[in-house]
Amino acid sequence: MALWKPDPSFYPSARLASQAPPERLAYVVTFDPQTALGHSKTGKADSLVVVDVDASSASYGKIVGRLELGVGNELHHFGWNACSAALCPYAPHPHVERRYFIIPGLRSSRIFVVDTKPDPRNPTLVRTIEPEEVAARTGYSRPHTVHCGPDAIYMNALGAPSGEGPGGVFLLDHDSFDVLGRWEVERGPQYLAYDFWWHLGHDVAVTSEWGTPNMVENGVNPDLLLGGRYGHALHIWDLRKRRHLQTLDLGAEQQMVLELRPSHDPTKVYGFVGVVVSTRDLSASVWTWYRDDKGWQIRKVIEVPAEPADPAQLPPALKPFKAVPPLITDINLSLDDRFLYVSCWGTGEFQQYDVSDPFNPKLTGSVRLGGIVSRAPHPKAGALNGGAQMVELSRDGRRVYLTNSLYAAWDEQFYPDGVRGWMTKIDANPNGGLSVDKDFFVGFEGERPHQVRLEGGDASSDSYCYP
Amino acid sequence: MTATWPWLAIAAMGAYHGLNPAMGWLFAVSLGLQERSRKKVAGAMLPIAAGHLASITLIVALVGWGATEIGPRTLQLVGGSAVAAFGAFRLFSSRLHYRWVGMRVSSWDLVVWSFLMASAHGAGLMLFPVLINLPVCTTVASSSIGPSAEAIAQTALWVVLLHTGAMLAVMIPVAIAVYDWIGLGILRKAWINVDKLWAATLMGAGVLVLVA
Numbered sequence: 001m002a003l004w005k006p007d008p009s010f011y012p013s014a015r016l017a018s019q020a021p022p023e024r025l026a027y028v029v030t031f032d033p034q035t036a037l038g039h040s041k042t043g044k045a046d047s048l049v050v051v052d053v054d055a056s057s058a059s060y061g062k063i064v065g066r067l068e069l070g071v072g073n074e075l076h077h078f079g080w081n082a083c084s085a086a087l088c089p090y091a092p093h094p095h096v097e098r099r100y101f102i103i104p105g106l107r108s109s110r111i112f113v114v115d116t117k118p119d120p121r122n123p124t125l126v127r128t129i130e131p132e133e134v135a136a137r138t139g140y141s142r143p144h145t146v147h148c149g150p151d152a153i154y155m156n157a158l159g160a161p162s163g164e165g166p167g168g169v170f171l172l173d174h175d176s177f178d179v180l181g182r183w184e185v186e187r188g189p190q191y192l193a194y195d196f197w198w199h200l201g202h203d204v205a206v207t208s209e210w211g212t213p214n215m216v217e218n219g220v221n222p223d224l225l226l227g228g229r230y231g232h233a234l235h236i237w238d239l240r241k242r243r244h245l246q247t248l249d250l251g252a253e254q255q256m257v258l259e260l261r262p263s264h265d266p267t268k269v270y271g272f273v274g275v276v277v278s279t280r281d282l283s284a285s286v287w288t289w290y291r292d293d294k295g296w297q298i299r300k301v302i303e304v305p306a307e308p309a310d311p312a313q314l315p316p317a318l319k320p321f322k323a324v325p326p327l328i329t330d331i332n333l334s335l336d337d338r339f340l341y342v343s344c345w346g347t348g349e350f351q352q353y354d355v356s357d358p359f360n361p362k363l364t365g366s367v368r369l370g371g372i373v374s375r376a377p378h379p380k381a382g383a384l385n386g387g388a389q390m391v392e393l394s395r396d397g398r399r400v401y402l403t404n405s406l407y408a409a410w411d412e413q414f415y416p417d418g419v420r421g422w423m424t425k426i427d428a429n430p431n432g433g434l435s436v437d438k439d440f441f442v443g444f445e446g447e448r449p450h451q452v453r454l455e456g457g458d459a460s461s462d463s464y465c466y467p
Numbered sequence: 468m469t470a471t472w473p474w475l476a477i478a479a480m481g482a483y484h485g486l487n488p489a490m491g492w493l494f495a496v497s498l499g500l501q502e503r504s505r506k507k508v509a510g511a512m513l514p515i516a517a518g519h520l521a522s523i524t525l526i527v528a529l530v531g532w533g534a535t536e537i538g539p540r541t542l543q544l545v546g547g548s549a550v551a552a553f554g555a556f557r558l559f560s561s562r563l564h565y566r567w568v569g570m571r572v573s574s575w576d577l578v579v580w581s582f583l584m585a586s587a588h589g590a591g592l593m594l595f596p597v598l599i600n601l602p603v604c605t606t607v608a609s610s611s612i613g614p615s616a617e618a619i620a621q622t623a624l625w626v627v628l629l630h631t632g633a634m635l636a637v638m639i640p641v642a643i644a645v646y647d648w649i650g651l652g653i654l655r656k657a658w659i660n661v662d663k664l665w666a667a668t669l670m671g672a673g674v675l676v677l678v679a
Contacts, residue, residue, distance in 0.1 A: 012651035089494035095660040203569035240569035
């Protein structure tokens with residue numbers, strides 16, 4: 001339904017959005033690993049759960065709502081139907097509501113449209129887009145990232161229905177949620193897909209690389225990994241003409257180039273991307289892409305080394321290396337473009353960097369939760385397994401939410417005793433520094449949480465056309 | 468009096484388009500903010516006005532042609548139906564999603580964008596009920612001779628200049644004020660949704676023309 005005034009959660013700029021009121025609810029998608037991996041036909045339903053994050057509430061840190069969405073989907077990433085990009089001047093539609101979640105199943109390729117109104121604690125399913133419809137209209141399968149764009153809902157997918165590539169971007173209509181079709185007009189050499197985002201102020205899109213469904217769905221394949229066959233490049237696109245402009249290759253040893261965090265300020269042209277592992281020394285890294293007089297460039301700005309470990313404490317695949325790889329699996333950037341948050345899923349370390357100078361990040365905070373060897377405890381729950389993984393940040397930059405599962409088929413390889421799901425909250429000091437909220441711990445039984453989205457938007461949900 | 472109100476209405480509608488963020492000033496402000504340059508704000512004004520003018524001119528020219536070639540009664544019927552139908556379409560269809568340009572635009576892009584935006588909005592169509600009440604149109608109905616093509620062209624020129632001039636007269640100070648002092652936070656409060664009201668007004672105006 002159209003509103004009289006712009007949705008109050010829409011802000012022209014990231015600067016204004018950072019003054020938004022604190023979120024009271026967090027939305028988390030969960031899945032049952034047994035059904036996701038096909039080990040069982042029945043199990044706990046994949047769900048969108050609602051967590052009370054209002055510290056003044058009696059149910060603070062508790063699950064207060066749940067929408068079950070069937071088994072075997074492996075809910076992973078998700079996003080809003082509309083956000084601040086609706087205020088962009090060239091395609092304005094400011095009176096649409098931020099109301100629906102678009103929730104793709106990474107396994108099933110089903111896409112759920114969920115209404116968070118009238119009762120935000122009891123979301124309801126309003127539409128299911130079947131994988132056949134996505135495939136017929138786009139040629140894609142295994143939908144992954146969702147971004148609300150100025151003119152449509154943009155999504156991407158890991159590959160084709162056959163399980164091979166190419167993966168790519170496709171569009172949904174803002175109002176009807178109909179699948180509109182494949183986005184790319186000219187994809188050039190791009191074949192692998194993982195994440196996508198953009199520099200709206202420059203009409204530039206950026207995509208990253210993981211692997212095709214066949215390369216990832218049966219677990220990480222050591223031959224592909226050591227052969228440098230997983231994704232190791234970024235792709236720069238003309239957002240307006242939908243054409244591939246340039247490949248930025250990080251080198252074959254930089255395996256799995258995942259989460260993209262472009263500057264929120266649309267006048268800037270740089271961003272950060274995390275690399276899971278280097279096959280040279282098991283380190284993980286963060287790179288800064290940027291454009292200068294000579295064109296598009298990319299440079300490593302953070303390297304987190306592997307930590308030596310007793311092979312007895314390591315899963316079979318890592319024993320020969322006698323070290324824990326940090327595995328940077330998710331990163332997030334504060335709305336003021338000042339702090340970058342980095343999850344090291346292997347070591348359980350969660351880091352905060354001051355990236356005021358995007359080429360010289362300074363480590364300003366670090367906590368540990370879980371980890372393959374350290375199993376770093378939470379005050380409320382004791383030793384944790386899994387590790388700091390999906391990270392979401394409040395618009396004011398003060399509250400960080402973490403979950404601990406990566407991807408069903410990969411969880412078991414790094415945490416052979418199975419990942420017991422949890423969600424934690426970390427308080428971020430506006431001047432740098434992190435501390436674990438001792439009162440906030442959500443444990444999950446028989447299901448694993450993945451991405452977190454916050455009421456009204458968060459640090460990775462919206463894009464802005466104004467500085 | 469009868470001679471004045473259509474001109475006032477033409478100017479008022481121009482002023483209204485000047486005030487509407489979606490018609491141009493917001494784009495101008497965003498281009499200025501992107502480059503941190505007030506010059507960019509000012510530089511966007513003429514292309515935006517030119518595109519708007521072109522869209523209006525299209526309708527004005529059609530009315531001028533219709534008044535002489537198909538006669539005022541038929542013009543009233545055809546035009547009134549078109550305006551009412553467009554209003555109904557905007558009222559009952561779901562929102563349109565424009566995907567014409569991006570944020571890096573040339574002056575020509577801005578002209579095209581503004582032309583399409585004004586046309587999709589029905590900016591020219593809204594003028595139709597006013598145009599057919601201008602003396603050049605009404606005299607066609609009341610005299611057997613009718614006005615000269617020159618007189619029609621002259622009136623048409625005044626119409627598009629007055630409308631676009633009024634738009635610019637509002638758009639320029641609004642854009643500069645938002646860029647320099649007010650800030651874009653104003654959008655959150657002041658960007659009122661008049662889409663459906665506008666569509667209903669178009670429909671009503673079209674129907675009025677038909678029954679008049």
